[in-house]
Amino acid sequence: MAKTNELGLTKTDYKGAPTTLCQGCGHNSILSQIISACFELDMLPEDIVKFSGIGCSSKAPTYMLQRSFGFNSLHGRMPAVATGALLGDATLTGLGMSGDGDSASIGMGQFKHIIRRNVRMVYIIANNGVYGLTKGQLSATSEVGLTLKKQGTNELEPIDICLEAMASNATFVARAFSGDPKQVKTLIKAALHHNGTAILDIISPCVTFNNADESMHSYTWGRDHKSPLQDISFIPARDEIMIEDFEEGTVQDVTMHDGSKVRLKKLERDYDPTDRMSAVHIIEESSANKQLLTGLIYVDPSRPSLTDMLGLTDTPLNRLSAEYMRPAKDSLEKINAEMF
Ligand SMILES: Cc1ncc(C[n+]2csc(CCOP(=O)(O)OP(=O)(O)O)c2C)c(N)n1
Numbered sequence: 001m002a003k004t005n006e007l008g009l010t011k012t013d014y015k016g017a018p019t020t021l022c023q024g025c026g027h028n029s030i031l032s033q034i035i036s037a038c039f040e041l042d043m044l045p046e047d048i049v050k051f052s053g054i055g056c057s058s059k060a061p062t063y064m065l066q067r068s069f070g071f072n073s074l075h076g077r078m079p080a081v082a083t084g085a086l087l088g089d090a091t092l093t094g095l096g097m098s099g100d101g102d103s104a105s106i107g108m109g110q111f112k113h114i115i116r117r118n119v120r121m122v123y124i125i126a127n128n129g130v131y132g133l134t135k136g137q138l139s140a141t142s143e144v145g146l147t148l149k150k151q152g153t154n155e156l157e158p159i160d161i162c163l164e165a166m167a168s169n170a171t172f173v174a175r176a177f178s179g180d181p182k183q184v185k186t187l188i189k190a191a192l193h194h195n196g197t198a199i200l201d202i203i204s205p206c207v208t209f210n211n212a213d214e215s216m217h218s219y220t221w222g223r224d225h226k227s228p229l230q231d232i233s234f235i236p237a238r239d240e241i242m243i244e245d246f247e248e249g250t251v252q253d254v255t256m257h258d259g260s261k262v263r264l265k266k267l268e269r270d271y272d273p274t275d276r277m278s279a280v281h282i283i284e285e286s287s288a289n290k291q292l293l294t295g296l297i298y299v300d301p302s303r304p305s306l307t308d309m310l311g312l313t314d315t316p317l318n319r320l321s322a323e324y325m326r327p328a329k330d331s332l333e334k335i336n337a338e339m340f
């Protein structure tokens, strides 16, 4: 019999239509980890809303969480659609999947503004350094010197998604490699508990157009240059009791707003992901050293999200009745009187 979670649901309840992405595409691995994370966190699929833009990566809503509503929006416009929907119903958990083309090229303005507003959602960029859907053009995250079959060699400096997120005052910034499923899943779990925009830049190889061994978005390069910041685990608030005997001294806990914990076991370096300057420094340093730095780079669980700042009603806006929305006669007359 299939394993069930605390809601009595099986993993199949979290799946979507069979994928039509190429076999071996990194995006498929990310999708599997989203499905596992939501299943293991006992999230009711109906409480999640999926978003995307346009691209192979942005086909994600079709291949996951069949019981959740979703919106496959326009190219680069996921943030605007997600912001509107999540203000309309602030009880939902937003989960978005975009691409490097979708977020770092056409959608860069929108990407920056959703971060600045700290809209509460998980924002995954499945970053393959290429436009996969339109058959292999260079993208804004392609490295200098990358040579693609139909495009020739890139001479432009790449955009670093995590650095752009930091510059926009992001409250959660992480980087992962789709070839490391455990880390991807844990970071997704942590992101789902973050009260703000959680940026997850996941290097996700395109096996069809950008997977040569020397390419900085290939499986070989990722495996050879991966440099994890921490060994990361996520503990939901209700599981606190299970973690008492964890080895002390080598561990740093970050408490999320709901009491859940991101437990970071230090690897070689002593790194504090709540220190903004260190985060910017380490992104720059890893880029200069041509390393694929992965892990939780920055987190600030204390900043309010957009919904907190707007002081929305407890009842979601989309469920307020007409009687509640319509001002009473005397308050309307008062407002009108103030205008003359
Ligand atoms: C306004 C607009 N311009 C251009 C396109 C063509 N287009 C579709 S997907 C895409 C790039 C997708 O790249 P990325 O976001 O990196 O996703 P991937 O396919 O690599 O996962 C482009 C340029 C479009 N659909 N709409």
Ligand code: SF4
Binding pocket: 020, 021, 022, 024, 025, 026, 027, 056, 057, 128, 132, 133, 205, 206, 207, 208, 209
């Ligand atoms: S073209 Fe590339 S990005 Fe698109 S599905 Fe195939 S491997 Fe994935």
Ligand SMILES: [Mg+2]
Binding pocket: 055, 099, 100, 101, 126, 127, 128, 129, 130, 131, 132, 139
């Ligand atoms: Mg891409």
